[in-house]
Amino acid sequence: MPSGAATTIQIPISLTLTANQNQWVGLDFSLANAITTTNGITVDFNQPKVMTATTTVRAGIPSGSVDTIDDFIGVVTAVSASSITVQSGITGNSMTAVISSSTAYDLAPVAYSNCQSTATACVTTGSTVSLDAALSTSGILAATEIDVLDAVAVDEVEGTIYPTSQAGVVGLIVADKVAVTSTTPLASSSTTYGSGIFLSVDTGTIYSVDTKTLSTQNLGLGALFTGSGDLFAGQTVRVQLSNISSGSAGISATASNVLLRWSRLTGTVNSVAGNSFTLANIPGYINTLNPTLSLTPQVMTYVNATAFDGITDVSGLSATSSQLASIRALYIDRAQQPFQAAKVRVP
Numbered sequence: 001m002p003s004g005a006a007t008t009i010q011i012p013i014s015l016t017l018t019a020n021q022n023q024w025v026g027l028d029f030s031l032a033n034a035i036t037t038t039n040g041i042t043v044d045f046n047q048p049k050v051m052t053a054t055t056t057v058r059a060g061i062p063s064g065s066v067d068t069i070d071d072f073i074g075v076v077t078a079v080s081a082s083s084i085t086v087q088s089g090i091t092g093n094s095m096t097a098v099i100s101s102s103t104a105y106d107l108a109p110v111a112y113s114n115c116q117s118t119a120t121a122c123v124t125t126g127s128t129v130s131l132d133a134a135l136s137t138s139g140i141l142a143a144t145e146i147d148v149l150d151a152v153a154v155d156e157v158e159g160t161i162y163p164t165s166q167a168g169v170v171g172l173i174v175a176d177k178v179a180v181t182s183t184t185p186l187a188s189s190s191t192t193y194g195s196g197i198f199l200s201v202d203t204g205t206i207y208s209v210d211t212k213t214l215s216t217q218n219l220g221l222g223a224l225f226t227g228s229g230d231l232f233a234g235q236t237v238r239v240q241l242s243n244i245s246s247g248s249a250g251i252s253a254t255a256s257n258v259l260l261r262w263s264r265l266t267g268t269v270n271s272v273a274g275n276s277f278t279l280a281n282i283p284g285y286i287n288t289l290n291p292t293l294s295l296t297p298q299v300m301t302y303v304n305a306t307a308f309d310g311i312t313d314v315s316g317l318s319a320t321s322s323q324l325a326s327i328r329a330l331y332i333d334r335a336q337q338p339f340q341a342a343k344v345r346v347p
Helices: 212-217 284-289
Strands: 026-029 051-054 065-079 083-087 094-098 104-107 128-136 141-150 156-163 169-178 196-200 206-209 236-247 250-260 262-273 276-280 298-300 307-309 324-331 339-345
Touching: 065 094, 065 141, 065 169, 083 128, 094 128, 104 212, 141 212, 156 196, 156 284, 169 236, 196 236, 212 339, 236 262, 262 339, 276 324
Parallel strands: 094 141, 104 141, 196 250, 206 250, 298 339, 307 339
Antiparallel strands: 026 051, 065 083, 065 128, 083 094, 128 141, 156 169, 156 236, 169 196, 236 250, 262 276, 262 324, 276 298, 324 339
């Protein structure tokens, strides 16, 4: 948001309210409309249609809820039979959600999570989890899924990877971190969103896949992500680190453990067939850096496992209207469908 003096942003909306009424308002922010190129590139929040508002809950949102929060990652600071509080390692923000009998639990592979028990038993103070929640009309967050990433927090980062010219080294753009060792560059406040880390991946590195909400599908994806040859630009990975240091080229570390997680991409629907569809016009760098990937890669969805937002199911996708669709998916190059979608959203 604009820094310095207080800024007022006008958002067009028409509301008729009554006393003590709970009212949900959704704000949609368009970065494309905010960017201006006059006298250099700037971001102007007062451009037309930078923010638009709605009071209509999107299709696909669970009944009784007005919105969802996906994949809030952090260390558990408090947990009981009825609630959980998770604190982000990169922002310091915390989120508290209600736990109920309908809360689902998942567990990253033991080789990564080091959880020697059930997922439920490993959700303890000090563990690292990914939390999904639904926001109710009264403003209460209900935990829909808790995915255990680490039974005990360790030094690790999550982000998007890209190739480097150095054999055995990949780059990672940081989106999340947990810094347990206070004396490493990882713990510095300057290591934040967008920071770069060079990761050494060798024969001793362990590779796993976090299937999270798709864990009930028994997809066997672990057999398709087993070594550095399965690392591709655009994948999101979570990495446990050792030998963290800082030099003239930036931060470097050894990747002792790699967990494939969820890439977030947007494109236009190109074709729809059964429970799968293809996307065109995905971010150009992915095809540039992965020339073997189709220009219209296939996305697989799963009944009662893939969540839909803005539509109720895959039948709401259209290949005839340049329809935009965003996915949260596991990107596995060796899979017949390289994108395994946990969520599909249509604006």
